Amino acid sequence: MATVSLASYAVLGIQAAILLVMLFGVYTMKVRRRTRPHGTIMAILVVVNIITVVAVMTPTFYDMAPAPGAAGASLLLAHHYLGLLAIILTSVVAFTWVLRGAKDKGCLGTGRRGRTIMRTTLVVWTASLLLGMAYFIAGL
Numbered sequence: 001m002a003t004v005s006l007a008s009y010a011v012l013g014i015q016a017a018i019l020l021v022m023l024f025g026v027y028t029m030k031v032r033r034r035t036r037p038h039g040t041i042m043a044i045l046v047v048v049n050i051i052t053v054v055a056v057m058t059p060t061f062y063d064m065a066p067a068p069g070a071a072g073a074s075l076l077l078a079h080h081y082l083g084l085l086a087i088i089l090t091s092v093v094a095f096t097w098v099l100r101g102a103k104d105k106g107c108l109g110t111g112r113r114g115r116t117i118m119r120t121t122l123v124v125w126t127a128s129l130l131l132g133m134a135y136f137i138a139g140l
């Protein structure tokens with residue numbers, strides 16, 4: 001059984017919380033049609049996610065240096081690359097909105113392609129979170 005640091009357990013809990021709050025963020029938009037709370041919730045989650053990635057996940061990943069073909073290596077790499085894509089997508093969506101003054105008009109969720117951008121961002125982010133959790137739980 002691998003030794004797992006307390007920080008890694010904390011990150012697992014934070015990532016599970018991000019997933020739950022993200023679902024609530026989707027609810028505020030889809031059911032309650034409230035754009036600003038939706039954007040605010042998602043932007044906060046994007047920042048929390050980046051902090052956990054920089055502070056814990058990245059150093060842990062490079063410490064581990066998984067050998068190709070090792071058990072779980074492909075799961076970890078899938079999580080790694082999907083996670084990088086999720087950070088890019090979520091940062092573009094959230095920070096372009098924040099930097100334009102958090103107004104409906106300056107948001108990538110509005111307009112013709114808004115729904116597609118939102119759904120793609122959600123799917124990529126959720127998939128990367130679930131893959132990370134699966135890798136962590138499989139290694140316990």
Ligand code: HEM
Nearest residue numbers: 026029039042090093094097107109110114115118121122
């Ligand atoms: C970065 C993380 C974000 C994720 C994962 C996300 C996810 C979603 C999802 C799943 C929907 C529902 C799409 C549907 O109707 O099926 C949605 C809708 C929407 N989101 Fe986001 N969102 C994010 C950030 C933002 C931000 C920062 C804004 C800016 C205000 C925003 C504005 C909108 C708008 C306006 C809609 C309605 C789109 C429509 O129904 O045409 N989202 N979002």
